[in-house]
Amino acid sequence: MQKEVIIVIGGGITGLTVALELAQLGKHPLVVERGPLLGGRSASLPCKATDRCLKCNNCLVEDTLRQIKYDSPFEFMTHTTISDIRREAESWYVTLETGPFFIDWEKCTDCGACYEACARLGASGVVRGASINQHPFFGIDQKACSCLQKGADPACVKECPEGAINILTRPQTRQVKAHGIVVATGYTPYVPPEKNRFGYGRLPNVITTQEADEMLRESGAVTRPSDGRVPQRVAFVQCVGSRDRRIGREYCSRICCGYSLRLALHMIHKYPDVDITIFYMDIQNFGKDFEKYYSEVKDKAKLVRGLPGDFYALDEGKISVSYFSEEQQKNVAQPFDLVLLTIGLSPQEENPDLANMLGLGINEDGFLRPSQADASAVVVAGTARGPMDVAECICDAKSAAFKMANFLEGS
């Protein structure tokens, strides 16, 4: 019998979970990831536990990555994009483009010689994963490669003891016949525009939660970018990049409220002196045990209903934040050491093209929507469908794998 290949687009937590489930059901998933590493954005999410688990579920990503690293249950391709999809009768003909730079993960032993060679040249062409469970742990960012820009032979290729780094003059193409496609292309984090009232990009101590995540993952603490010190007064600004008609994002991103409450509790546990203020318009409680964290934060931090207006620079990298104080019934300006913008989830820019190729729809928020006519041959899962957290992504991925398996058995 011919192998029933299912193309899984996207190697984030959703795509990997779908592939794992399908592999366990005896199918043959092929994960296609355009970036250099597996795990996607979820791999850089940190654990936010205090003295107990806050159930942010980010460790589930580690479990999945570990399983893939040690069992290699399915085939995957990194540095790979889809250039063409054709449908003929019951099957899809997908053209994949790999490279021109890529690390052969079957040869790579994650020794790090390439990373060191690149760092010696002062470049950042070789990127490193965020989790030790990621394999491949290293990848190549073509745009940041200084050797290629100078026209020199890349240093990493010579340094690799296994000869795992491939550099080709043009991308390698491969055509795959697939019986089904799972779309798990995920989201893009919202980046405030150049001119924004929060001072993001202008004031060094105004950062997004994505940057805070990376910091927490890298060094274990959220510190001030300007001097590396632990902040005394921290402001969280909710709903940046969601629920705003002005930027075309009228939906709630769902994950941000839970995110801020957990990070606030984590910071208070680590530095009991820290003074946290959360500015919000509504606290949207999605997920299990949410109310418990909410009431805990209400005791330990200050929750201010209403988004702040102006952000001005003060001495020593401090930021003056003005807001309407309910107790005083007037506008007040308060200094903060660090401002965290809780950014929302945005749809991927490529969604319209992908929808065109696969015959999917786009919902009013810009996320992908399975078409009614042909819902089972193409399944959309995870944040490609709309905002959701890690646990919801895993649930959605499992149901998507089940749907796909059902479809394959039926045909």
Add this chain to the structure above:
Amino acid sequence: MNSESGKHRVRAKLETRAQELTERLELQSVRSCYICRTCTSSCPVTFIDPRFNPLAILRMVLYGKIEEVLNSDFLWLCTSCYSCQERCPQEIPIADIMTKLKNKAFKLGNAPVGVRAQMDIIKKAGRTYPLDDFDNKKRAKAGLPELPTSCDVVKTLFESETESLK
């Protein structure tokens, strides 16, 4: 007729009146407000005088208290700086609403004395700050060209404008 039902009838009448007024002034967009308070925290006037609160005014309009807004003095504190309108995530034209409310209040004769005095000055001189020969002497000393002391063209424009406001 007992007094309870009479009260109800009066209240119902007042509510319909407020609703009618809101619709006539095209203020229905206030319904999409979700109280994020960006307008109030961005307002430079609220910093100085907390009696002026854009969100509170929008809420009063929404809850049928439009006549109280029209009779108030705080409405006239708005400087039309448009900070609220620029930042409102629901794109409610807050500053334009304030202008509409001020125009209506003026028609009802609720404008403060200062505003009326200002209007009279413009009517007479065509400027908020009338010029005379003394000012032109000072300008000549500073090497600046002479300016006309009266602006009759503005006056005629103004007449037609007050007609339409009545």
